[in-house]
Amino acid sequence: MVETSQDDQVPKAVVNRMSLYLRELQQLLRSGRNTTSSTQLGQLLGFTDAQVRKDLAHFGQFGYPGIGYHCEELTSAIRRILGTDQDWPVAIVGVGNLGRALLGYQGFGHQGFSVVAAFDADSTKVGGRIEGIAVYSIDDLEKIVRRERIRLGMITVPAGAAQQVAERLARSGVEGIVNFAPVTLVEPAGICVVGVDLAIELEQLSFAVVSRNKKP
Amino acid sequence: MVETSQDDQVPKAVVNRMSLYLRELQQLLRSGRNTTSSTQLGQLLGFTDAQVRKDLAHFGQFGYPGIGYHCEELTSAIRRILGTDQDWPVAIVGVGNLGRALLGYQGFGHQGFSVVAAFDADSTKVGGRIEGIAVYSIDDLEKIVRRERIRLGMITVPAGAAQQVAERLARSGVEGIVNFAPVTLVEPAGICVVGVDLAIELEQLSFAVVSRNKKP
DNA sequence: TAGATTGTTAATCGATTAACAATC
Protein backbone atom coordinates (compact mmCIF):
# COMPACT_ATOMS: atom_id res chain seq x y z
CA MET A 1 0.00 0.00 0.00
CA VAL A 2 3.05 2.23 -0.19
CA GLU A 3 3.16 1.34 -3.87
CA THR A 4 1.62 4.15 -5.91
CA SER A 5 2.31 7.50 -4.38
CA GLN A 6 -0.74 9.52 -5.30
CA ASP A 7 -1.87 9.44 -1.70
CA ASP A 8 0.93 11.73 -0.45
CA GLN A 9 -0.07 15.24 -1.46
CA VAL A 10 1.12 16.12 -4.93
CA PRO A 11 2.59 19.66 -5.07
CA LYS A 12 0.37 22.25 -6.69
CA ALA A 13 3.17 23.15 -9.11
CA VAL A 14 3.30 19.56 -10.37
CA VAL A 15 -0.44 19.50 -11.01
CA ASN A 16 -0.17 22.73 -12.93
CA ARG A 17 2.54 21.28 -15.14
CA MET A 18 0.41 18.19 -15.72
CA SER A 19 -2.18 20.46 -17.30
CA LEU A 20 0.52 21.97 -19.48
CA TYR A 21 1.73 18.54 -20.57
CA LEU A 22 -1.82 17.65 -21.46
CA ARG A 23 -2.18 20.78 -23.56
CA GLU A 24 1.04 20.07 -25.44
CA LEU A 25 0.11 16.43 -25.96
CA GLN A 26 -3.20 17.43 -27.47
CA GLN A 27 -1.33 19.80 -29.74
CA LEU A 28 1.08 17.04 -30.76
CA LEU A 29 -1.81 14.69 -31.45
CA ARG A 30 -3.49 17.30 -33.62
CA SER A 31 -0.28 17.65 -35.59
CA GLY A 32 -0.24 13.90 -36.19
CA ARG A 33 2.51 12.76 -33.81
CA ASN A 34 2.18 9.30 -32.31
CA THR A 35 4.95 9.38 -29.73
CA THR A 36 6.91 11.98 -27.85
CA SER A 37 9.64 12.10 -25.22
CA SER A 38 10.38 13.88 -21.97
CA THR A 39 12.97 15.89 -23.86
CA GLN A 40 10.51 17.10 -26.48
CA LEU A 41 7.77 17.85 -23.98
CA GLY A 42 10.25 19.73 -21.81
CA GLN A 43 11.55 21.71 -24.74
CA LEU A 44 8.09 22.81 -25.80
CA LEU A 45 7.42 24.16 -22.32
CA GLY A 46 10.84 25.29 -21.21
CA PHE A 47 11.38 22.54 -18.61
CA THR A 48 14.17 20.00 -18.25
CA ASP A 49 13.55 16.44 -19.38
CA ALA A 50 14.24 15.28 -15.83
CA GLN A 51 11.44 17.43 -14.52
CA VAL A 52 8.93 16.02 -16.96
CA ARG A 53 9.81 12.47 -15.94
CA LYS A 54 9.83 13.32 -12.25
CA ASP A 55 6.42 14.96 -12.48
CA LEU A 56 4.89 11.96 -14.22
CA ALA A 57 6.51 9.64 -11.69
CA HIS A 58 4.23 11.09 -9.02
CA PHE A 59 1.39 9.23 -10.64
CA GLY A 60 2.88 6.04 -12.07
CA GLN A 61 4.81 4.76 -15.07
CA PHE A 62 3.59 5.85 -18.46
CA GLY A 63 6.58 5.60 -20.75
CA TYR A 64 8.59 3.02 -22.64
CA PRO A 65 12.37 3.06 -22.15
CA GLY A 66 14.06 3.59 -25.48
CA ILE A 67 10.79 4.71 -27.07
CA GLY A 68 9.24 7.55 -25.09
CA TYR A 69 5.53 8.08 -24.53
CA HIS A 70 2.54 7.26 -26.69
CA CYS A 71 0.76 10.60 -27.06
CA GLU A 72 -2.69 9.08 -27.05
CA GLU A 73 -1.99 6.89 -24.05
CA LEU A 74 -0.36 9.61 -21.98
CA THR A 75 -3.15 12.00 -22.85
CA SER A 76 -5.79 9.66 -21.46
CA ALA A 77 -3.66 8.95 -18.42
CA ILE A 78 -3.33 12.63 -17.59
CA ARG A 79 -7.00 13.25 -18.17
CA ARG A 80 -7.78 10.45 -15.75
CA ILE A 81 -5.34 11.93 -13.23
CA LEU A 82 -6.80 15.41 -13.49
CA GLY A 83 -10.34 14.06 -13.39
CA THR A 84 -11.24 15.48 -16.78
CA ASP A 85 -12.24 12.10 -18.10
CA GLN A 86 -15.38 12.67 -16.05
CA ASP A 87 -18.09 15.17 -16.85
CA TRP A 88 -18.15 18.28 -14.66
CA PRO A 89 -21.37 20.28 -14.62
CA VAL A 90 -20.45 23.87 -13.80
CA ALA A 91 -22.46 26.86 -12.60
CA ILE A 92 -21.53 30.49 -13.06
CA VAL A 93 -22.67 32.89 -10.38
CA GLY A 94 -22.74 36.50 -11.48
CA VAL A 95 -23.66 37.38 -15.05
CA GLY A 96 -21.71 40.61 -15.45
CA ASN A 97 -19.11 41.11 -18.13
CA LEU A 98 -16.84 38.36 -17.01
CA GLY A 99 -19.60 35.89 -16.24
CA ARG A 100 -21.12 36.43 -19.66
CA ALA A 101 -17.74 35.86 -21.30
CA LEU A 102 -17.27 32.60 -19.45
CA LEU A 103 -20.73 31.51 -20.53
CA GLY A 104 -19.67 31.89 -24.12
CA TYR A 105 -16.18 30.56 -23.73
CA GLN A 106 -15.62 27.49 -25.86
CA GLY A 107 -12.43 26.19 -24.27
CA PHE A 108 -14.16 24.45 -21.38
CA GLY A 109 -16.28 21.96 -23.22
CA HIS A 110 -13.26 20.27 -24.76
CA GLN A 111 -11.89 19.40 -21.35
CA GLY A 112 -14.92 17.85 -19.70
CA PHE A 113 -16.45 20.98 -18.21
CA SER A 114 -19.91 22.06 -19.23
CA VAL A 115 -21.60 25.16 -17.99
CA VAL A 116 -25.19 24.18 -17.26
CA ALA A 117 -26.57 27.10 -15.27
CA ALA A 118 -25.99 30.75 -14.45
CA PHE A 119 -27.23 32.84 -11.55
CA ASP A 120 -27.67 36.53 -10.95
CA ALA A 121 -29.26 38.81 -8.39
CA ASP A 122 -30.48 41.26 -11.03
CA SER A 123 -34.06 40.33 -11.82
CA THR A 124 -33.84 41.86 -15.30
CA LYS A 125 -31.29 39.22 -16.23
CA VAL A 126 -33.15 36.32 -14.63
CA GLY A 127 -35.29 34.07 -16.77
CA GLY A 128 -33.44 34.59 -20.02
CA ARG A 129 -30.82 32.55 -21.73
CA ILE A 130 -27.30 33.61 -22.59
CA GLU A 131 -25.36 31.52 -25.05
CA GLY A 132 -28.10 28.96 -24.61
CA ILE A 133 -27.65 28.69 -20.85
CA ALA A 134 -30.51 29.53 -18.51
CA VAL A 135 -30.02 32.39 -16.06
CA TYR A 136 -31.69 31.71 -12.71
CA SER A 137 -32.34 33.91 -9.72
CA ILE A 138 -29.67 33.67 -7.09
CA ASP A 139 -32.50 32.90 -4.66
CA ASP A 140 -32.89 29.53 -6.35
CA LEU A 141 -29.20 28.70 -6.20
CA GLU A 142 -29.44 25.81 -3.75
CA LYS A 143 -32.41 24.28 -5.52
CA ILE A 144 -30.97 24.40 -9.02
CA VAL A 145 -27.47 23.30 -7.99
CA ARG A 146 -28.92 20.19 -6.43
CA ARG A 147 -31.32 19.52 -9.26
CA GLU A 148 -28.65 19.86 -11.96
CA ARG A 149 -26.06 18.00 -9.89
CA ILE A 150 -23.62 20.87 -10.33
CA ARG A 151 -20.14 20.01 -9.08
CA LEU A 152 -18.13 23.19 -9.69
CA GLY A 153 -18.91 26.87 -9.37
CA MET A 154 -17.31 29.93 -10.91
CA ILE A 155 -17.79 33.09 -8.90
CA THR A 156 -17.96 36.29 -10.95
CA VAL A 157 -19.87 38.49 -8.53
CA PRO A 158 -18.50 41.69 -6.98
CA ALA A 159 -15.88 41.22 -4.28
CA GLY A 160 -18.27 42.02 -1.45
CA ALA A 161 -20.65 39.22 -2.34
CA ALA A 162 -18.13 36.49 -3.09
CA GLN A 163 -17.74 34.95 0.37
CA GLN A 164 -21.45 34.56 0.84
CA VAL A 165 -21.85 32.98 -2.57
CA ALA A 166 -19.02 30.57 -1.83
CA GLU A 167 -20.73 29.45 1.34
CA ARG A 168 -24.05 28.96 -0.39
CA LEU A 169 -22.40 26.95 -3.17
CA ALA A 170 -20.65 24.80 -0.59
CA ARG A 171 -23.84 24.20 1.32
CA SER A 172 -25.55 23.12 -1.89
CA GLY A 173 -23.02 20.38 -2.45
CA VAL A 174 -20.63 22.00 -4.91
CA GLU A 175 -17.18 20.45 -4.60
CA GLY A 176 -14.94 23.17 -5.96
CA ILE A 177 -14.94 26.87 -6.74
CA VAL A 178 -12.98 29.11 -9.08
CA ASN A 179 -13.14 32.57 -7.58
CA PHE A 180 -12.69 35.48 -9.97
CA ALA A 181 -13.60 38.11 -7.38
CA PRO A 182 -10.57 40.00 -6.11
CA VAL A 183 -10.78 38.83 -2.51
CA THR A 184 -9.30 36.00 -0.54
CA LEU A 185 -12.05 33.60 0.34
CA VAL A 186 -12.25 31.74 3.61
CA GLU A 187 -12.57 28.20 2.28
CA PRO A 188 -15.85 26.64 3.32
CA ALA A 189 -15.24 23.26 4.97
CA GLY A 190 -14.52 20.41 2.59
CA ILE A 191 -14.43 22.45 -0.57
CA CYS A 192 -11.56 23.33 -2.93
CA VAL A 193 -11.03 26.92 -3.98
CA VAL A 194 -8.83 28.25 -6.77
CA GLY A 195 -8.46 31.99 -7.12
CA VAL A 196 -7.99 33.83 -10.41
CA ASP A 197 -7.42 37.57 -10.23
CA LEU A 198 -6.95 39.23 -13.58
CA ALA A 199 -5.48 42.37 -12.05
CA ILE A 200 -2.86 40.26 -10.30
CA GLU A 201 -1.79 38.72 -13.58
CA LEU A 202 -1.26 42.17 -15.00
CA GLU A 203 0.71 43.15 -11.91
CA GLN A 204 3.02 40.18 -12.39
CA LEU A 205 3.62 41.49 -15.85
CA SER A 206 4.26 45.10 -14.87
CA PHE A 207 6.70 43.89 -12.23
CA ALA A 208 8.55 41.79 -14.79
CA VAL A 209 8.74 44.79 -17.10
CA VAL A 210 9.90 47.35 -14.55
CA SER A 211 12.42 45.00 -12.97
CA ARG A 212 13.86 44.13 -16.36
CA ASN A 213 14.15 47.80 -17.20
CA LYS A 214 15.89 48.41 -13.89
CA LYS A 215 18.83 46.00 -14.01
CA PRO A 216 18.91 43.70 -17.02
CA MET B 1 25.98 48.45 -4.53
CA VAL B 2 25.29 45.10 -2.95
CA GLU B 3 22.98 46.97 -0.62
CA THR B 4 19.39 46.56 -1.83
CA SER B 5 18.79 43.17 -3.32
CA GLN B 6 16.19 43.81 -6.00
CA ASP B 7 18.78 43.18 -8.66
CA ASP B 8 19.08 39.43 -7.97
CA GLN B 9 16.03 37.82 -9.57
CA VAL B 10 13.06 37.77 -7.25
CA PRO B 11 11.21 34.42 -7.38
CA LYS B 12 7.92 34.50 -9.24
CA ALA B 13 6.14 33.11 -6.19
CA VAL B 14 7.29 36.05 -4.12
CA VAL B 15 6.01 38.56 -6.67
CA ASN B 16 2.67 36.81 -6.72
CA ARG B 17 2.40 37.08 -2.95
CA MET B 18 3.31 40.76 -3.14
CA SER B 19 0.17 41.25 -5.20
CA LEU B 20 -1.82 39.41 -2.58
CA TYR B 21 -0.38 41.54 0.21
CA LEU B 22 -1.33 44.62 -1.77
CA ARG B 23 -4.88 43.39 -2.17
CA GLU B 24 -5.23 42.69 1.55
CA LEU B 25 -3.68 46.04 2.47
CA GLN B 26 -6.17 47.84 0.28
CA GLN B 27 -8.93 45.90 1.98
CA LEU B 28 -7.56 46.82 5.41
CA LEU B 29 -7.35 50.48 4.41
CA ARG B 30 -10.94 50.43 3.22
CA SER B 31 -11.98 49.01 6.57
CA GLY B 32 -10.22 51.87 8.33
CA ARG B 33 -7.10 50.17 9.68
CA ASN B 34 -3.96 52.28 9.98
CA THR B 35 -1.41 49.63 10.80
CA THR B 36 -1.04 45.89 10.38
CA SER B 37 1.53 43.20 11.13
CA SER B 38 3.17 40.28 9.39
CA THR B 39 1.07 38.01 11.60
CA GLN B 40 -2.20 39.61 10.57
CA LEU B 41 -1.31 39.74 6.89
CA GLY B 42 -0.18 36.13 7.01
CA GLN B 43 -3.35 35.04 8.75
CA LEU B 44 -5.58 36.70 6.18
CA LEU B 45 -3.81 34.83 3.39
CA GLY B 46 -2.86 31.58 5.06
CA PHE B 47 0.89 32.24 5.21
CA THR B 48 3.28 32.27 8.15
CA ASP B 49 4.37 35.61 9.58
CA ALA B 50 7.97 34.70 8.76
CA GLN B 51 7.10 34.33 5.10
CA VAL B 52 5.49 37.73 4.93
CA ARG B 53 8.57 39.38 6.45
CA LYS B 54 10.94 37.38 4.27
CA ASP B 55 9.05 38.30 1.12
CA LEU B 56 9.13 42.00 1.94
CA ALA B 57 12.83 41.75 2.81
CA HIS B 58 13.52 41.06 -0.86
CA PHE B 59 12.75 44.69 -1.54
CA GLY B 60 13.85 46.61 1.53
CA GLN B 61 12.69 47.51 5.03
CA PHE B 62 9.15 48.72 5.39
CA GLY B 63 8.17 47.99 8.97
CA TYR B 64 8.65 49.35 12.46
CA PRO B 65 9.83 46.89 15.13
CA GLY B 66 7.31 46.75 17.92
CA ILE B 67 4.69 48.49 15.75
CA GLY B 68 4.22 46.65 12.48
CA TYR B 69 3.53 48.25 9.11
CA HIS B 70 1.68 51.42 8.20
CA CYS B 71 -0.96 50.23 5.74
CA GLU B 72 -0.82 53.35 3.62
CA GLU B 73 2.96 53.39 3.48
CA LEU B 74 3.34 49.70 2.67
CA THR B 75 0.62 49.97 0.04
CA SER B 76 2.51 52.67 -1.82
CA ALA B 77 5.77 50.79 -1.45
CA ILE B 78 4.32 47.64 -3.00
CA ARG B 79 2.69 49.58 -5.80
CA ARG B 80 6.05 51.13 -6.57
CA ILE B 81 7.68 47.70 -6.49
CA LEU B 82 5.09 46.17 -8.80
CA GLY B 83 5.21 49.18 -11.09
CA THR B 84 1.52 49.96 -10.63
CA ASP B 85 2.27 53.47 -9.46
CA GLN B 86 2.83 54.13 -13.16
CA ASP B 87 0.13 54.25 -15.80
CA TRP B 88 0.01 51.24 -18.12
CA PRO B 89 -1.85 51.67 -21.40
CA VAL B 90 -3.13 48.26 -22.46
CA ALA B 91 -4.38 46.86 -25.74
CA ILE B 92 -6.68 43.88 -26.16
CA VAL B 93 -6.24 41.83 -29.29
CA GLY B 94 -9.25 39.70 -30.16
CA VAL B 95 -12.74 40.94 -29.42
CA GLY B 96 -14.51 37.64 -28.92
CA ASN B 97 -16.35 36.76 -25.75
CA LEU B 98 -13.35 36.97 -23.50
CA GLY B 99 -11.91 40.06 -25.10
CA ARG B 100 -15.23 41.85 -24.76
CA ALA B 101 -15.41 40.88 -21.10
CA LEU B 102 -11.97 42.24 -20.44
CA LEU B 103 -12.92 45.48 -22.17
CA GLY B 104 -15.72 45.92 -19.70
CA TYR B 105 -13.87 44.68 -16.66
CA GLN B 106 -13.59 47.36 -14.00
CA GLY B 107 -10.90 45.80 -11.84
CA PHE B 108 -7.99 46.97 -13.96
CA GLY B 109 -8.41 50.71 -13.75
CA HIS B 110 -7.96 50.70 -9.99
CA GLN B 111 -4.50 49.25 -10.31
CA GLY B 112 -2.96 51.53 -12.91
CA PHE B 113 -3.97 49.62 -16.03
CA SER B 114 -6.17 51.29 -18.62
CA VAL B 115 -7.38 49.58 -21.72
CA VAL B 116 -7.03 52.13 -24.52
CA ALA B 117 -7.50 50.10 -27.69
CA ALA B 118 -8.90 46.84 -29.02
CA PHE B 119 -8.15 44.98 -32.23
CA ASP B 120 -9.94 42.38 -34.27
CA ALA B 121 -9.62 40.73 -37.66
CA ASP B 122 -13.39 40.68 -38.20
CA SER B 123 -14.26 43.76 -40.25
CA THR B 124 -17.81 43.83 -38.89
CA LYS B 125 -16.41 44.58 -35.45
CA VAL B 126 -13.86 47.14 -36.60
CA GLY B 127 -14.68 50.82 -36.35
CA GLY B 128 -17.12 50.58 -33.49
CA ARG B 129 -16.66 51.12 -29.81
CA ILE B 130 -17.19 48.61 -27.03
CA GLU B 131 -17.47 49.90 -23.50
CA GLY B 132 -16.22 53.17 -24.88
CA ILE B 133 -13.05 51.70 -26.32
CA ALA B 134 -12.32 51.91 -30.04
CA VAL B 135 -11.99 48.65 -31.97
CA TYR B 136 -9.35 48.85 -34.70
CA SER B 137 -8.46 46.53 -37.54
CA ILE B 138 -5.68 44.16 -36.70
CA ASP B 139 -3.97 45.47 -39.83
CA ASP B 140 -3.38 48.74 -38.00
CA LEU B 141 -1.96 47.11 -34.90
CA GLU B 142 1.60 48.40 -35.23
CA LYS B 143 0.47 51.91 -36.08
CA ILE B 144 -2.00 52.29 -33.22
CA VAL B 145 0.19 50.62 -30.61
CA ARG B 146 2.93 53.13 -31.36
CA ARG B 147 0.59 56.08 -31.54
CA GLU B 148 -1.12 55.27 -28.24
CA ARG B 149 2.16 54.30 -26.57
CA ILE B 150 0.65 50.98 -25.53
CA ARG B 151 2.89 49.07 -23.13
CA LEU B 152 0.99 45.85 -22.47
CA GLY B 153 -1.10 43.54 -24.61
CA MET B 154 -3.76 41.00 -23.76
CA ILE B 155 -4.17 38.25 -26.33
CA THR B 156 -7.67 36.84 -26.62
CA VAL B 157 -7.51 35.50 -30.15
CA PRO B 158 -7.89 31.80 -31.10
CA ALA B 159 -4.93 29.58 -30.23
CA GLY B 160 -3.73 29.35 -33.82
CA ALA B 161 -3.28 33.10 -34.18
CA ALA B 162 -1.70 33.85 -30.80
CA GLN B 163 1.98 33.42 -31.67
CA GLN B 164 1.76 35.71 -34.64
CA VAL B 165 -0.07 38.37 -32.64
CA ALA B 166 2.55 38.14 -29.90
CA GLU B 167 5.30 38.76 -32.40
CA ARG B 168 3.54 41.71 -33.93
CA LEU B 169 2.92 43.23 -30.50
CA ALA B 170 6.58 42.77 -29.61
CA ARG B 171 7.71 44.37 -32.84
CA SER B 172 5.48 47.36 -32.14
CA GLY B 173 7.21 48.01 -28.83
CA VAL B 174 4.84 46.38 -26.37
CA GLU B 175 6.77 45.34 -23.26
CA GLY B 176 4.59 42.58 -21.86
CA ILE B 177 1.80 40.21 -22.86
CA VAL B 178 -0.90 38.34 -21.01
CA ASN B 179 -1.80 35.40 -23.19
CA PHE B 180 -5.29 33.95 -22.74
CA ALA B 181 -5.02 31.64 -25.73
CA PRO B 182 -4.50 28.01 -24.73
CA VAL B 183 -1.03 27.63 -26.27
CA THR B 184 2.49 28.04 -25.03
CA LEU B 185 3.99 31.04 -26.72
CA VAL B 186 7.58 31.26 -27.81
CA GLU B 187 8.56 34.48 -26.06
CA PRO B 188 9.58 37.15 -28.55
CA ALA B 189 12.99 38.58 -27.63
CA GLY B 190 12.97 41.08 -24.80
CA ILE B 191 9.33 40.75 -23.90
CA CYS B 192 7.59 39.33 -20.82
CA VAL B 193 4.78 36.84 -21.23
CA VAL B 194 2.31 35.65 -18.61
CA GLY B 195 -0.09 32.88 -19.55
CA VAL B 196 -3.62 32.53 -18.21
CA ASP B 197 -5.56 29.46 -19.27
CA LEU B 198 -9.05 29.25 -17.86
CA ALA B 199 -9.38 25.56 -18.67
CA ILE B 200 -6.20 24.86 -16.71
CA GLU B 201 -7.61 26.58 -13.64
CA LEU B 202 -10.64 24.33 -13.83
CA GLU B 203 -8.39 21.32 -14.22
CA GLN B 204 -6.51 22.25 -11.06
CA LEU B 205 -9.84 22.26 -9.35
CA SER B 206 -11.07 18.95 -10.69
CA PHE B 207 -7.78 17.39 -9.66
CA ALA B 208 -8.12 18.75 -6.15
CA VAL B 209 -11.64 17.36 -5.97
CA VAL B 210 -10.92 13.89 -7.30
CA SER B 211 -7.75 13.49 -5.25
CA ARG B 212 -9.59 14.55 -2.10
CA ASN B 213 -12.33 12.05 -2.84
CA LYS B 214 -9.73 9.35 -3.36
CA LYS B 215 -7.77 9.38 -0.11
CA PRO B 216 -8.73 12.09 2.35
C1' DT C 1 24.02 -4.74 -31.55
C1' DA C 2 24.03 0.40 -30.88
C1' DG C 3 21.25 4.28 -29.86
C1' DA C 4 17.54 6.19 -27.45
C1' DT C 5 14.97 6.98 -23.56
C1' DT C 6 12.81 5.62 -19.51
C1' DG C 7 12.24 5.54 -14.10
C1' DT C 8 14.73 6.40 -10.06
C1' DT C 9 18.40 7.41 -6.81
C1' DA C 10 21.68 10.78 -5.19
C1' DA C 11 23.36 15.56 -5.28
C1' DT C 12 22.21 20.27 -5.66
C1' DC C 13 19.76 24.03 -5.22
C1' DG C 14 16.26 27.17 -3.42
C1' DA C 15 12.44 28.34 -0.51
C1' DT C 16 10.13 28.15 3.88
C1' DT C 17 10.16 28.15 8.79
C1' DA C 18 12.05 28.85 13.40
C1' DA C 19 14.48 31.52 16.44
C1' DC C 20 16.24 35.64 18.35
C1' DA C 21 18.72 40.04 19.02
C1' DA C 22 17.43 44.76 18.06
C1' DT C 23 13.93 48.15 18.39
C1' DC C 24 9.93 50.79 19.56
Place this chain on the structure above:
DNA sequence: TAGATTGTTAATCGATTAACAATC
Protein backbone atom coordinates in the same frame (compact mmCIF):
# COMPACT_ATOMS: atom_id res chain seq x y z
C1' DT D 1 9.69 48.90 32.07
C1' DA D 2 7.12 44.99 29.69
C1' DG D 3 5.03 43.56 25.48
C1' DA D 4 5.00 43.55 20.65
C1' DT D 5 7.01 43.08 16.38
C1' DT D 6 10.51 43.83 13.18
C1' DG D 7 14.62 42.22 10.03
C1' DT D 8 17.81 38.63 9.60
C1' DT D 9 20.54 34.49 10.41
C1' DA D 10 20.52 29.53 10.86
C1' DA D 11 17.99 25.15 10.42
C1' DT D 12 14.67 22.62 7.94
C1' DC D 13 12.26 21.20 4.39
C1' DG D 14 11.05 20.38 -0.42
C1' DA D 15 11.78 20.70 -5.27
C1' DT D 16 14.81 20.53 -9.23
C1' DT D 17 18.62 18.66 -11.67
C1' DA D 18 22.19 15.32 -12.81
C1' DA D 19 23.50 10.82 -13.44
C1' DC D 20 22.91 6.12 -14.58
C1' DA D 21 21.37 1.26 -14.64
C1' DA D 22 17.54 -0.98 -16.89
C1' DT D 23 15.00 -1.50 -21.05
C1' DC D 24 13.46 -1.48 -25.72
